[in-house]
Amino acid sequence: MKEVARLAGVSTMTVSRALTSPGRLSEQTLRRVREVIDRIGYVPNRVAGNLSSDRTTLVALIVPNLRNAILAETIKGINDVLFKHDFQLMISDCANSPVIEEKLVRTYLAQQVCGIILHNTMHTPGTKTVLRAAGIPCVETGNLIASPLDMIVSYSNSAAGSAMARHFAERGYRRPGLITLKIRDRERIRAARRGFLAGLRTAGLSIDRNAILEVDAGLESAGKGMAQLLEAAPRTDAVYLVGDVLAAGALFECQRRGLRVPDDIALASSDDSEWLANLIPAMTTVRYPRYEIGVQAAQAIVDSALGRRHPLRLDLGFEILQRQST
Amino acid sequence: MKEVARLAGVSTMTVSRALTSPGRLSEQTLRRVREVIDRIGYVPNRVAGNLSSDRTTLVALIVPNLRNAILAETIKGINDVLFKHDFQLMISDCANSPVIEEKLVRTYLAQQVCGIILHNTMHTPGTKTVLRAAGIPCVETGNLIASPLDMIVSYSNSAAGSAMARHFAERGYRRPGLITLKIRDRERIRAARRGFLAGLRTAGLSIDRNAILEVDAGLESAGKGMAQLLEAAPRTDAVYLVGDVLAAGALFECQRRGLRVPDDIALASSDDSEWLANLIPAMTTVRYPRYEIGVQAAQAIVDSALGRRHPLRLDLGFEILQRQST
């Protein structure tokens, strides 16, 4: 910057202004400075700028699992908003561990991020303490819980579960089943299960204990889980699958066994994706606005960083997309 | 840090050392400092540290499209290595535009990242200039090109294309087809096509011009493309689909039309995924080590940042997984 200032015959402050508030310079000074910047290929050091101004444009995102394709849309939404405002995204994977999440939060606070987006909603006491102490905006996106750390942009997994139970009842199914990802540390899955079971009760349906299963992630694991359920509770007529790709794995297992979906058994998924819509039969799913969740979460951080901070509890809702599988 | 120093009765340098090189402090001093840090919840300001030491642990990644699920494995590989070494990942989406890529590269250089990973291998002259001037390590991962900017960790898309052509020939197919994503600005797709066409020639097969198509991304777009190909070149007996999820879209279209795969028409994909392995029929694909590419790319950056810089051209190879669809 000194070099640019020297060559343009101005002070470093003028160069600084040319970059941060060009409107406050005369046209000819601005032109002269920009010319030098282009000519010598000056790239400002934002680390120094950040230290001096005590602000950054860094936003952190911590997701439970980078492999989960369902998150890609939300990440894209975050990316697009941050890019538009010249903010940068730092991202990492906490492997669904609140302890790792806390370590990551501390790391990001040390990097002076101006905001944090957490997909998980279960945190260690340490996470809560340091976040509160830092006073930076924080958005949770994974589940619409009652007491967020700060802001929350999501939809209700438990309401979606209830809605699916109602859907099963309305379609005339009487012996429901439920396969979810392992619940430990996954607030979303727990909420979906609770909502589904409550919805069944409301609809006057009961569920066989043997028809409730937890499985690991992945198509093959889902297939095995489906096989297990079919053996333990063979009269089951409709299964709700909660967790990325589980429903597809279950469908493939049914097809391998020659079961007709939905005639022999109905299936529905908690996560919509292009895939599920194109399977044969097309899968009934919960759809929620994943891209929009990312957009709103990022926008909330940007607004806060720009001084327009406000409380935020945004329920972006969901819908049940009935397709051929129920 | 001053506060910690005061409370521990030491200088700030000693606090600094307690964080960065604890081995150089006496045990009792270290214990005392750490005690104070924990007690008052001190979080160091790495922005200041970065400015002072003229080093960061920030690594940038620019991908062509965050929605592309095929990248998730690579990103996970990068994440895991960076986490292990206490480096942080900054990520963004250049929407397959070299111009946006350049803007992002400049932004990341301003943030003083210690290394950059670029998935694309086509860059503007400006990108090349500023990267060279910055002198930081850079790894390209999307395609094993001849003249990388710096380091490269990938596999050869053109060799994979040739291998698939050979596979078609060996399986007895005689009227091949090719559907790819739009080629503009996609070096990988271009290479795959070139390799496939060259492989066909080598195998003595010719391809109908009407059996070569470019389509937009997405299952539905792939379905339409397949429909178009079947009408324009109805005698086609084996189609290679280059680009995420295209093969699945094509398969669904065949199923809708009552075509048997592979008896009426064979299909193969350029990208392996859990999905493609579980479709019925299971899809023949190219498999390449996506996670390992991320691991090696990140490791190369970390090594460079830690002073162990070395030239790197890593071909991690691929294999053709023959399944039921060919």
Next chain:
DNA sequence: TTGTATGCGTTATCAA
């Protein structure tokens, strides 16, 4: 509209 003086919180360097 532009410039001067100062400080951001840490680490490199050198000295003790």
Next chain:
DNA sequence: TTGATAACGCATACAA
């Protein structure tokens, strides 16, 4: 093993 000092490159605050 520890400390004093200066410096990193920029932006804030204030003055002109």
